[in-house]
Amino acid sequence: MRRLTIWSIPIDREICAGDNLGDLLGATGELADGDVVCVSQKAVSKAEGRVIQSDPEHLDEAFEAALAAETRRVLRVRGTTRIVETHHGFVCANAGIDRSNAPAHALVLLPEDPDRSARRIRDRLRFAWNLHVGVIVTDTFGRAWREGVTDVAIGVAGVRAILDLRGTADWTGATLRVTEVCIADEIAAAANLVATKAAGTPFSVVRGIDPAWLAESSARAIVRDSARDLFR
Amino acid sequence: MRRLTIWSIPIDREICAGDNLGDLLGATGELADGDVVCVSQKAVSKAEGRVIQSDPEHLDEAFEAALAAETRRVLRVRGTTRIVETHHGFVCANAGIDRSNAPAHALVLLPEDPDRSARRIRDRLRFAWNLHVGVIVTDTFGRAWREGVTDVAIGVAGVRAILDLRGTADWTGATLRVTEVCIADEIAAAANLVATKAAGTPFSVVRGIDPAWLAESSARAIVRDSARDLFR
Incomplete structure (x- = not known):
């Protein structure tokens, strides 16, 4: 049975323009291959001078x-x-x-291109730290119809944005028809449960993700085309 | 630093009308005080004969x-x-x-009243099994503007639906203004990451939630009043 562990990595100073988030993460010594790292949009934007x-x-x-x-x-x-x-x-x-x-x-x-931001962090961790992880840039969005905000994925690298279960069987043997799960948003939401607004916690780690979910992807897959959108 | 652990509890048969989900959960021996249990809507509805x-x-x-x-x-x-x-x-x-x-x-x-369903499971675990846990009834919903479905909370007992951070300070000392976080939805989303559609996993456990989040609540707090809703 799969078991996820989630924790945040505090950084004891503000992120500044020019900071290399991949190096900051690598230096914490908290990551292992197969982890997914969630990085807050604010940290990314500050590092990128946005x-x-x-x-x-x-x-x-x-x-x-x-x-x-x-x-x-x-x-x-x-x-x-x-x-x-x-x-x-x-x-x-x-x-x-x-x-x-x-x-x-x-x-x-x-960030101008949050997928690119995620990719840079992932590539830095891979080539400078020999760590193979997925990276999600997260931000806090409101929703239609529901009170309260939740964290969602705005940039993705090395982890699937959407898991397509169409055509697979559920446990009764019936074929699932419309089940495309936005696991990137679910991971972002999970990571927010360990973030502490009162402290600087730009990074959260999710360990135990199904290795099959670690694949090339893009947060563009989450953006519903406005022609297909019933509420835009 | 807070650390969450999340896993699912498989049940090797279908849930039937009249099943007592609190007893099924208590008998697994997997719960401890302070846990939040997520129960799939389908299990609740079947147990309730819906x-x-x-x-x-x-x-x-x-x-x-x-x-x-x-x-x-x-x-x-x-x-x-x-x-x-x-x-x-x-x-x-x-x-x-x-x-x-x-x-x-x-x-x-x-379920007719998913808050009541959650409350019944929580009360059964409390009075018959001496376990003090939060309970969230989850379902899989689509969203406006974003592809893919995610799990959300439709019933809540013993865990806050919304965490109101308004008026508290962020780590720079600035006052947070509009930060009401729907932690019940974030917990539901996190729990879905360990659910296996191909197996019967009606229950997931989230361990390590801030004890201050375990308080009386209701999923009605998540339902945005249509008069306040910009998309209805």
Whole structure:
């Protein structure tokens, strides 16, 4: 019987532009082959310099400009919250731009290409540390119809985003028809259970994943094409 | 540093009407105080007799009648899929009525009151087995905007549905503003990572949850009021 173990790796300083997250992770000595590492979007964005500094009196203005630049289209507006589709195709509040938890008077944008961010971390761990792991870049999104936010996958490398069970048999022998499971989102959600907002925990490790799930993939597989989407 | 362990408990026969899931779980000897047990909706519904038998030639008819009875309103229709709001307030495909994985020529409906179902299992484990655990009834739902299904919480007892972090400080000292995390959904998603569709695994155990999260709650806290919902 498969057994998962999940824990977070604290880092005792803020992530800065130019930090190599693969090296930071490798140096912790906590990873082993077959693990999946979840890395928070904020850590990735800071390491990649996706931060806009602003003087306090121009922060709102800077936010509006950044939001417009990051948005492909606006789905809904309520109060100060805009539910938008980003250029990546993610539907989320305020294009994922973060003002809390950020350096003072700064905006943290989503990575330009979170799949590429995940791939870089995975490749660094592979070639510099000889560690073969899957990497998921996670962010915290709201949902339609349900209260509360959950962590989801916005970038994926070396672990399947979606597990296609169509055509396989369930345990009664009946054929499963519509079961494509977004395991990347489920792993991201699981990892958030050990993250501590009050401490700096940009990294979580999920150990015990089915080795068959560790394969090339992309978070683009999770983005539902708007032509197929009933709520966009 | 908190460490979660997650595994599933297989049951070597089908769950039948009248089965006491609390006793089935207690008898496995796998639970300890402070655990959260995830129980699949299908196991709960079968134990509660929420199954409609039909002869094969009338199954479609029976399905349409059941769907109409379980539905409060229809949100979208595409092909044979109806996205509806159930009487509980859940938004899901076909009111959560299942035809796969079910006994031949039968429909499995959602529990009438999944919170009550969770409470019964928790109370049985408490009073007959002296085990103090949280219980989550899980089901597999699709989402807006994202491909793939994930497991979510439809019934909750003895574990918080939503963790309200508003007003607490993040690790930079900034006050978190909108962070209500749906940990019940995150736990349900995590539990699904160890469920094996090809085997009968109605139960998963999550060990290591923050004891402060084990408190009275209800999955009704997850149902967004339609007046507050931007996508309904």
